Amino acid sequence: MIKLKVNGNNQQFDGDPEMPLLWYLRDEIDLKGTKFGCGMGLCGACTVHINGQPMRSCSTPMSAAANKAVTTIEGLSADGTHPVQVVWQELDVPQCGYCQAGQIMSACALLAKTPKPTDAQIDSAMNGNLCRCGTYLRIRAAIHKAAEMTASNKAAKPATKASRVGASLLPNKK
Amino acid sequence: MKKTNVTNTNIGRRSFLQVTALAGGGLMLGLYPKIAVAQGPPQAALNPTDFIRIAPNGIVTLTSRNTEIGQNIYNTLAMLIAEELDVDWKDVRLVRPDAHPKYGNQFTGGSSGTPGNWDAMRQVGAAGRQMFIAAAAQTWGVAVAECTTASGRVMHTASNRSASYGELAAKAVTMPVPELRSVKLKDAKDYKIIGTSTISADTKDILTGKPIFGIDVTVPGMLYAVMQRTPVLGGKAVSANLDAIKAMKGVKHAFIIEGRPLASDYPNYLFQDPGFESGVAIVADSWWAAQSAREKLEVKWDAGKWGTQDSAENAKKAVELSKQAAMRTLRKDGDVDPVFSRASVPNDGIKTVEANYTIPFIAHGTMEPQNCTAHFKDGKLEVWSTSQIPQPGRTATAQLLGLKESDVTVHMVRGGGGFGRRAYNDIMLDAAWISKQINAPVKLLWSREDDMQHDYYRCGGFQFMKGAVDKDGKLVAWHDHFVAYGEGNNFAHDGGFQPGEFPARFVPNYRVQSSVMGLGLKTGALRAPYSNSTAWVIQSFLDELAHAAGKDPLQFRLDLLAGTPLPLGQREQGLNAERMTGVLKLVAEKSGWGQRKLPKGKAQGVAFHFSHRGYFAEVAEVTVLANKKIKVNKVWVAADVGSHIINPSSAETQVQGAVIDGLSEMMQEITLKNGAVVQSNYHQHPWLKMSQAPPIEVHFLKTNNPPTGMGEPALPPILPAVCNAIFTATGERIRTLPITKQGFSFA
Numbered sequence: 001m002i003k004l005k006v007n008g009n010n011q012q013f014d015g016d017p018e019m020p021l022l023w024y025l026r027d028e029i030d031l032k033g034t035k036f037g038c039g040m041g042l043c044g045a046c047t048v049h050i051n052g053q054p055m056r057s058c059s060t061p062m063s064a065a066a067n068k069a070v071t072t073i074e075g076l077s078a079d080g081t082h083p084v085q086v087v088w089q090e091l092d093v094p095q096c097g098y099c100q101a102g103q104i105m106s107a108c109a110l111l112a113k114t115p116k117p118t119d120a121q122i123d124s125a126m127n128g129n130l131c132r133c134g135t136y137l138r139i140r141a142a143i144h145k146a147a148e149m150t151a152s153n154k155a156a157k158p159a160t161k162a163s164r165v166g167a168s169l170l171p172n173k174k
Numbered sequence: 175m176k177k178t179n180v181t182n183t184n185i186g187r188r189s190f191l192q193v194t195a196l197a198g199g200g201l202m203l204g205l206y207p208k209i210a211v212a213q214g215p216p217q218a219a220l221n222p223t224d225f226i227r228i229a230p231n232g233i234v235t236l237t238s239r240n241t242e243i244g245q246n247i248y249n250t251l252a253m254l255i256a257e258e259l260d261v262d263w264k265d266v267r268l269v270r271p272d273a274h275p276k277y278g279n280q281f282t283g284g285s286s287g288t289p290g291n292w293d294a295m296r297q298v299g300a301a302g303r304q305m306f307i308a309a310a311a312q313t314w315g316v317a318v319a320e321c322t323t324a325s326g327r328v329m330h331t332a333s334n335r336s337a338s339y340g341e342l343a344a345k346a347v348t349m350p351v352p353e354l355r356s357v358k359l360k361d362a363k364d365y366k367i368i369g370t371s372t373i374s375a376d377t378k379d380i381l382t383g384k385p386i387f388g389i390d391v392t393v394p395g396m397l398y399a400v401m402q403r404t405p406v407l408g409g410k411a412v413s414a415n416l417d418a419i420k421a422m423k424g425v426k427h428a429f430i431i432e433g434r435p436l437a438s439d440y441p442n443y444l445f446q447d448p449g450f451e452s453g454v455a456i457v458a459d460s461w462w463a464a465q466s467a468r469e470k471l472e473v474k475w476d477a478g479k480w481g482t483q484d485s486a487e488n489a490k491k492a493v494e495l496s497k498q499a500a501m502r503t504l505r506k507d508g509d510v511d512p513v514f515s516r517a518s519v520p521n522d523g524i525k526t527v528e529a530n531y532t533i534p535f536i537a538h539g540t541m542e543p544q545n546c547t548a549h550f551k552d553g554k555l556e557v558w559s560t561s562q563i564p565q566p567g568r569t570a571t572a573q574l575l576g577l578k579e580s581d582v583t584v585h586m587v588r589g590g591g592g593f594g595r596r597a598y599n600d601i602m603l604d605a606a607w608i609s610k611q612i613n614a615p616v617k618l619l620w621s622r623e624d625d626m627q628h629d630y631y632r633c634g635g636f637q638f639m640k641g642a643v644d645k646d647g648k649l650v651a652w653h654d655h656f657v658a659y660g661e662g663n664n665f666a667h668d669g670g671f672q673p674g675e676f677p678a679r680f681v682p683n684y685r686v687q688s689s690v691m692g693l694g695l696k697t698g699a700l701r702a703p704y705s706n707s708t709a710w711v712i713q714s715f716l717d718e719l720a721h722a723a724g725k726d727p728l729q730f731r732l733d734l735l736a737g738t739p740l741p742l743g744q745r746e747q748g749l750n751a752e753r754m755t756g757v758l759k760l761v762a763e764k765s766g767w768g769q770r771k772l773p774k775g776k777a778q779g780v781a782f783h784f785s786h787r788g789y790f791a792e793v794a795e796v797t798v799l800a801n802k803k804i805k806v807n808k809v810w811v812a813a814d815v816g817s818h819i820i821n822p823s824s825a826e827t828q829v830q831g832a833v834i835d836g837l838s839e840m841m842q843e844i845t846l847k848n849g850a851v852v853q854s855n856y857h858q859h860p861w862l863k864m865s866q867a868p869p870i871e872v873h874f875l876k877t878n879n880p881p882t883g884m885g886e887p888a889l890p891p892i893l894p895a896v897c898n899a900i901f902t903a904t905g906e907r908i909r910t911l912p913i914t915k916q917g918f919s920f921a
Contacts, residue, residue, distance in 0.1 A: 042855060098541040131861075131864075
């Protein structure tokens with residue numbers, strides 16, 4: 001029996017421990033936001049956070065997720081109010097949109113570690129996430145803008161204690 | 175296993191605006207000839223009530239009839255309706271229709287969404303508006319001409335009365351539907367929605383991970399299927415270890431699909447024959463179980479006649495054919511041979527250039543692998559599809575399963591990229607067939623490997639070029655022997671040549687000929703089909719001739735366009751020189767062409783191309799580093815797609831995406847060994863990464879022409895623009911793609 005936490009909820013799984021986390025998320029607990037792209041960790045469409053680290057869920061077996069905390073795109077915010085989601089909308093980033101959950105999860109992981117990334121740091125963090133439509137220019141702009149937004153939010157009010165991955169980027173609520 | 179999510183893509187039939195009878199004549203959409211043919215008989219008249227619903231609270235629900243695959247046509251079509259309906263965009267909601275002839279042409283491809291809907295959807299909106307005005311005028315007993323509209327309300331200023339569309343809807347449905355072509359459209363200066371950047375109605379769902387893509391569709395009781403298709407086109411599964419597979423955990427069914435013989439070796443796959451190939455289907459209670467079982471699958475294949483096909487052998491054959499007389503002449507002006515023979519005459523001043531260009535096959539690689547969900551029940555079929563041509567898919571599926579078309583419902587679902595791949599309904603046939611065999615709902619999902627190895631590839635080919643410039647540096651002769659794939663007078667699908675292609679008509683002595691050789695591989699439309707390879711060859715070779723002439727490559731092109739063009743042949747398409755000159759001058763200005771002295775190893779290159787009704791000129795600036803590593807520093811694009819940019823944000827991002835896509839194509843190749851595709855996943859068929867994507871400046875030149883499409887025409891010029899820059903920087907001409915063949919790669 002594998003126990004894990006997904007978006008803050010406790011889950012149990014007693015199936016094939018070799019099954020990739022991606023298929024557990026999509027087909028077992030019906031979190032369809034995480035996407036299947038290549039199955040080999042080549043495209044990043046399936047990126048989720050495992051204990052805060054961006055990971056390719058298509059090549060992470062369930063056994064490796066045991067006792068870990070997994071965050072998916074659905075867990076970023078209840079209603080799309082995470083700063084990264086907000087700027088992604090404002091800058092009209094997606095084209096087909098299929099890779100964007102993975103892009104956003106990689107971007108959030110980057111910003112959690114590097115609140116004000118340079119272009120080179122963005123390249124390094126995002127190069128594993130392919131966008132077949134070529135939205136890279138807007139993704140880059142959106143990451144910079146999210147960084148600015150978070151910085152000004154923090155300046156306005158000290159951040160509350162982070163409860164889960166990416167939470168440090170959540171806008172402060174009263 | 176938890177199965178709670180039922181994706182309901184069906185539109186509720188709660189129409190607030192309905193009419194029972196439709197007056198008015200037929201509305202025919204004049205698109206490409208082949209599209210008209212594909213859609214069969216003339217389209218029925220469009221009924222505004224199929225597109226517009228108004229709720230009492232003023233919320234406007236518009237049906238956007240085309241397939242959304244990332245080009246934001248979903249919004250575009252609704253924006254056109256909303257503009258003429260005269261409602262506020264904030265009140266508009268969007269829905270997807272099913273595939274149905276009542277929506278007219280639902281073809282999504284060929285960058286035809288904008289030109290094919292510009293009039294039609296504005297007319298639908300204007301006709302709807304007219305019905306609301308008629309309802310108000312009748313209610314108030316005033317003249318229609320005295321009523322105006324704004325923000326979803328009808329006003330009668332003289333009596334200071336007004337009513338919302340929501341209030342008027344019940345009455346409006348009883349008004350006669352105006353003849354669509356007769357409705358008065360707005361003056362462009364009054365546009366409030368057209369020309370504004372609207373964010374896709376799907377964007378929030380995308381950013382929050384809602385199940386809106388084809389792969390996300392779930393229906394109650396659904397099983398999951400994988401299919402091992404014949405690795406060689408026309409091959410057959412003879413036998414397989416089905417009993418062993420069926421005994422595996424989670425597996426419910428395993429069976430051979432016979433497929434059906436191809437209509438011919440060179441069918442027009444688009445529209446007519448999406449293919450129903452042989453293979454083995456495995457159905458399980460989860461996709462992972464089905465896919466895992468497949469690892470143990472052992473199939474005995476009959477590879478058929480193409481089982482020994484090999485890319486290297488094809489290349490050798492092409493060289494042999496190039497040395498023989500060409501099989502066909504596609505266009506001939508003047509006579510090139512006497513000009514070429516003058517090259518040996520002393521002091522004549524004729525210079526000739528010969529060059530051979532090799533175009534590889536490439537794959538679509540949509541990030542959402544092909545998939546389709548089908549539910550066969552009680553003699554009826556329901557399908558959830560991302561097809562770019564859903565109506566022909568419905569027809570073909572009904573035929574395959576022996577059903578009446580009216581018993582097949584095709585729900586249209588957002589696709590994770592299309593690029594032409596979803597213009598083929600092969601996966602719809604497979605899913606429908608499997609569902610009928612097992613009598614249960616099923617989602618057929620391909621792995622990336624399936625997707626890359628069973629594509630309708632961008633066709634490869636070989637172009638053997640010769641050109642001549644005279645002592646004044648003028649282009650006086652152009653010859654192209656295109657060695658292509660095909661049979662007889664037929665090219666492989668979308669692997670041909672358009673004889674009116676520039677520089678045809680602008681060179682006094684011009685000849686394009688072709689020879690064909692057999693091919694056992696499906697080919698098809700890939701973003702800017704045919705243009706994406708042709709432009710690279712033509713604009714690269716034009717550059718070779720400009721350098722031979724000692725002319726500036728951009729000025730050489732302007733001089734060529736300044737000539738008086740010869741007439742186009744029947745069924746030929748050609749560019750308008752004035753429009754192309756406009757974008758070429760604009761890109762020269764914006765890029766500072768020739769204005770800056772660039773250091774060694776750094777250079778600009780220029781190219782242009784007309785396709786899909788759009789005029790695009792592009793300049794790329796590159797730096798070539800050690801070990802032939804290329805850094806594309808910046809790209810400038812100048813475009814003329816008519817009088818209006820309907821959605822500026824989407825338009826810009828389409829162009830930038832097309833440029834990045836074109837750069838990716840420079841790295842890609844699909845090859846055949848023993849009749850099967852060698853490449854299997856993104857590591858062998860790469861796309862550009864973020865660090866490799868240059869800044870891309872986009873400039874639109876608005877001209878007094880109807881607006882045309884954005885999805886494709888920005889792509890073709892970028893490949894030659896970059897190759898031309900590389901030549902100026904290094905003196906080395908890239909004549910074979912991918913660029914790795916000549917030792918180059920992107921830094």
